[in-house]
Amino acid sequence: MDQIQGETHDNEIIKRILDGNINEFELLLKRYQGFVFGIVTRHIPHEMAEEIAHNVFIKVYNSLPTFKSKTPFKHWLSKVTVRTCYDHWRKQYNSRETAMSSLTEKHDKWLETVITSRSSEFFEKEEFIKETRETLNWALGKLSAKERMVLSMVYLEGFSVRETATLLSWSVVNVKVRSYRARKKLRKHLVKLLEQRGEIGRGRGNKT
């Protein structure tokens, strides 16, 4: 869907922007902001989504001269977006600014609900979805930036290995190996979490 019926073709808009008509960029911004936010919110917590999406569009503007019109703009844009999300995590992990938040008692209850209740009841409550996302964020925070990205793309979003490799500009083998290792690591952390919960439960039992 590079061209939307009745609207100006992306390549035409890009040409005008490169000719110095900066205001035309607003057309691209309005056309693709939903698409960009759709990708960003899947990789980045909501409170940081605006900042990352902002960076995506700045990168797009700066890189427009290198855009080759042979590939659809939307495809190129998705690559830039994924890359920006990955860069964000890489920087965060390098500067060790990521808040490796520990799970609270609220999440302990979440875990208990998950194990004891039926799946169909879960997603009716907004609060449950929020807690699940927080738990997922906690678990992903235990992985490296590369593992985090590859795991969310292949395992959580269901992209194929080839698609992921294209979007991240990695080799297919690299994606395969990393996604396998990342999933194993995630499982290890979840097991640890379950064991901790068991210990806490036993501790509580002893106290009473």
Added chain:
Amino acid sequence: MKRNVEDIKKIEEILVTAHRIESNFVVTQEWQERVMKHICQIAASKIQINDDRVFSKIIWRFATAVSVFAGIFLLYAINTDVNHESVMVNMFLNDPLNFIVSQIVSP
């Protein structure tokens, strides 16, 4: 152990489902304006950089022309056996109106 594996599978399924639920994120008008403002700033700084580049290009072209001219003059001076001391002496000696001397001496 078997119970643990089942629990993990259940947790994983729920995490994946929660991740795939569309979030209703609302993009604000202020955000759009901020992005466009930033874009305009970048564009303005790019124009400034371009102007600086054009200016330095002209300067360097001018510098090249001056160097070529100085080179040619030097070659001419060597070939005609001219040095600035002899030129000065000639000027003082052939100064019937005392024009150069009066210019130097006068306050």
